[in-house]
Amino acid sequence: MSVASVGVKRGRRAAGWIRRGLLAAILLGALTVVASGAVAAADTTPPEWGNATKGNATTIHVTVYDNGTLDPESIQAEDFALTAGSVANVSVTSLDVDGKNRTGARVSLFLDDRVDTNNVSIGIRSGAAIKDSARNELDEGTVTVSGMDSTTPRYRSFELQRVNESTVEIRAETNERLSALRVSIGGPTTDELNRSNFTESVGDTAVYTARYTFPEEGQYAVLWMSATDRYNNSVRFSRLKKFRYDGSAPNVTLEGPENATVGDPVNFSAANATDDQRIERYRWRVDGGTIIPGESIRVAFATPGTHEIAVEVTDPFGNTAVATKTVTVATANGSSGTVNLTRINATHATATVDGTGFAQTLGPSDDRPLVSGANASLLRVTASLPDNGTVPVALAARNRTPPSLATATGDAGLAVFEIDHGGVPAEGVTLRFAVDRAALDRSGVAPEAVTLYRDDGGWAALETTVVERGESRVVYRATAPGLSRFAVGLDRSRTAAVTAETPTERETATPTEQVTTTPTERTDRAGTPNIRVTNATADAADLSVGDRVVVTVNLTNRGTATGDYLVTLFLNDSTLATREVTVPAGEVRTTEFARELPEGGPLEVGSRRVATVSSGGGGIALPGVPTLPSVPNPLALWPSGIVGTILSALVGLVVVVYGILKALAIYLGY
Known part of the structure; x- marks a missing residue:
């Protein structure tokens, strides 16, 4: 085999290996992409809250953690709900948590303004979502930051209310509850009040009240110096109120005559009364009667005798002083209307009356009757006797009534009152007497059955009226044309005329001449x-x-x-x-x-x-605290069957990876 053929064969083999390497790289890349998609699809862990810290008075830092797939762009200012204040803007900074394979973000919440609440909770607003890249949402929990209240208390009011001449109620009001306050008192003596001296009332505002009594007279300055809220934010107020303790009564002198004549006007004055402040009010009384205002009064006495003039003078702080004067009033003939009464025993009394021609009363100074019998008592007698001397009067009460009464009235009666005045003419006679309840019960009659009779050559019924009903007795009044012998009898025809046991009758004074020359004058009625x-x-x-x-x-x-x-x-x-x-x-x-x-x-x-x-x-009512809006469960936004979807994706991934690996093995000849 030639060298050339061997080289060609080696070149072809190398090219084959290169093609196989490229194919493997492509397959591995595809597998990585598919695997990473599967891992992302398998991320079901939502982001979670970290903590919250104070940045400054208007900034809160909140951390949110995730496993590396948090989406910072999903965090907006409107996502957050606070229990106090509102978020104007946010700043998001990524975080790496060393050694924990976690990342996240620090979210700086910039508030619209300071808050006056120390603890602020941060949560997710309803409808908002902070998500990671797998679409998992931050849960609906909350985190709380402390120390946010840096707002000082705000002043609402500071008042002093006088209780009496030496005591004042101090009232301080702010927009929030206080842990401390200082009120300084300066004057003849000095003092300082703090929170423990005040009671607290909380509604829309916080009100603190204290009652303080000044130990010495004089002018005082009450200064609200400072207030501190529950989170140690303090402010100086320097609110000043003044109070004067004046416990000294005015000096008053009543000027006027000690003697007067019936019907002649006389003047009385308290114009020279003095006080270290001023005189606020004058109140006059004649014989303890109607109040008459003014520095001075003009009075015409209608009856002789002894009369009392009194004036009460008051300063602006309620201190009062009273001055009185006794005036002896005589008739034009010089009679003073003196009545001297002597009780001999329960059934007999004598009197001497210095007649005046006006109505005069025989009556004791205490509550005892003039004379009393077993069934009835004579309480007092009023009559006009001539202004020409002293009249002796003898009074007696007897239980037995004369037969002539039974003959005239058909009833033996309950008692007899004898008034011997020596035959001196007497007019305008009024008798007040009382009958025991037991005597009425024994007679079987109602109180209205009682009638007073006068013996004036024969028994004549007098106009008799019930004026008082008590548990033990009933009091009556009767009028007569003169003085003589009187008997308490029973008018059987009136036994059925029973009225409610509440007196409705009104006394009518004996008419006398009125002497008035100015609107401030006063004329006494007959008698006193x-x-x-x-x-x-x-x-x-x-x-x-x-x-x-x-x-x-x-x-x-x-x-x-x-x-x-x-x-x-x-x-x-x-x-x-x-x-x-x-x-x-x-x-x-x-x-x-x-x-x-x-x-x-x-x-x-x-x-x-x-x-x-x-x-x-x-x-007391605590103000309402805003509640965190409800946040829906993020899983509720996913379609139903999410678990089955994830499992199906994983099974499909395994099948695909297996097929790719199997094809590669066949291609490589394994």
């Missing part, structure tokens, strides 16, 4: 009324601005004549309501006021404190 507020209550213990309150006032007239009393309801020294109430002598009347409370401060009836109306507060 002595009306006072004996009780004043509110229907609720705790009152706030805007509440509706019902105030019940009891008025008692301990005087000897019917009088009118102007009941005035004050709120924070402003008139809230007034009403004039007529109270008969010796009786009690009740009136009610129903009003809404437009402001805070002391609620008073006259000078009697009823309650203190607070400026109000708020209920």
